[in-house]
Amino acid sequence: MTTEPDPSPTSEPDPNDEQAGESTFDALSAERRKKRDQLGEQGIDPYPLRFDRTAMAAELHERHDELAADVRTGENVRMAGRLTSVRGHGKLSFATLQDVSGSIQLLMQASVLSDQAKPVLATFDLGDWIGAEGEVITSRRGELSLDVTELWLLSKALRPLPDKWHGLTSTDTRYRQREVDLLANPESRRVFDIRFRTVAALRKEMMGEDFVEVETPILQPQAGGALARPFLTHSNALDIDLSLRIAPELYLKRLVVGGFERVFEIARNFRNEGIDTRHSPEFTALEAYWAFSDYNDGMDMTERLVVAAARSATDRMNFSVGERSIDLTPPWPRRQLLDWLAEMVGRRLHPTDPVEDVRAVCEKHDVDILPEWGSGKLIFELYDTIVLPTVVDPVFVCGFPVEVSPLARHSNDDPTMADRFELCIDAKEFANGYSELNIPEEQEERFSHQAKAVAQGDLEAMPADLAFVRSLEYGLPPTAGIGVGVDRLVMLLSEVEAIRDVILFPMLRPEAAS
């Protein structure tokens, strides 16, 4: 931090030699610099090293919110936070001090402030970090306040803050300068509080069930575990191309092979695909794998996790997103995909049906298809475009074609269908899980089937992962696996419609150099 002489023209009284394109912003900022430097000239350090606080806003409110108006507690405290509002009233000023827990009103009377505090108060601007000491009282109007005796500047805000009433609405600025969004918009703070509580609840729930949290590679020679296009990068040391993780699945299952019977990871995944309200190039998923269980256990676990997160982060089970109302109250229905689809298209379809027949149904329902797709993929697309959009409250959709589930175990009743489920809420996929395929030869065959798709130019098909197949040859016990989309869960719990609103620093084009 420097305290160089102020180069701006406002400290210079001559109005003529300034103004080579000085903007309003420059003037406002110069004004704040000047105030800061005034303190320095008075021997007051504008950037003190530390500050001992003895109370926080929420704690004071908790203890004293029942007090009547115009009461003195005799309790003296020191508080610190950001100055968010000032209501000057001559020899009396009111201000709002906001700390991480909440906010409290400062009452600053000329007759009570120390001689040291008065000049400090004169330099305050909205947005400054300040410290205040005083007695806890209630104002005549009954608001809990600090009757301030001492004031400190802890750090100056040199830039003017957004409108104190409207906040910051420009989405561009909110995403690029999230810190400004957070300090100006309480709603944004609320969303991220829910996010942090959600992640903490998920982790706590997993820990409570004796899962161990692990970290698997993000830089991978070959991205696997999902059907998606990866980001590519390069290692200089090894001189090899690498992909960024698209899913942690294969590594996590290798850990189960290794004897970690219950593992999970809260994993940042990267997919080089479209960006929209529901998709971010980097997103967070919780993936968990545990031995001796199947996909029915996976549904139980998924339900427990989501309900625990909702309870812990919001203490509610009902949410409204846009015009929709969603009720998370368990238990959630479990429906067979093929049954549901039969109801909606008026005839029962199956992966073994001739591809021309399924194709005809797709065309009838305006589903976009590619010529190389088989019946299983077409059935999945039908589900995606005509069943999924009708979902409101949570529902587990069970049984997916093996053709679109290259890592899932086939059903004992039907080798063309996989023991796999998706949790759907509000027309979106929230979670996905299955009984893991643990038969090495079958996995190898699934990979080679995918390899054909790669050869045909499918950029999202899964390349064969021989290290993974080798690991299966050491024996993967019967295992259930689930993946839960954390961002989408947070969107629901915080009732926002854009995934960028729940990601602190979403990916954007770089700011234009100015």
Next chain:
RNA sequence: GCGCCCCUAGCUCAACGGUAGAGCAGCAGAUUCUUAAUCUGAAGGUUCCUGGGUUCAAGUCCGGGGGGGCGCACCA
């Protein structure tokens, strides 16, 4: 990638094609119970960039570029 919309003071927003305005913030002043405090005064602008046109007149209408949002398509 395609379609629609947006970009004006630090922030939030105005301006039938007709001298670019208001509120907040900031500045000067008044005010010892306000809480979007109030009141008075003065100030604050490369209208995203760029080129052209109808025109006496372009923030506004047309072309190109940049950034953003929404919808469609791929994906979770």
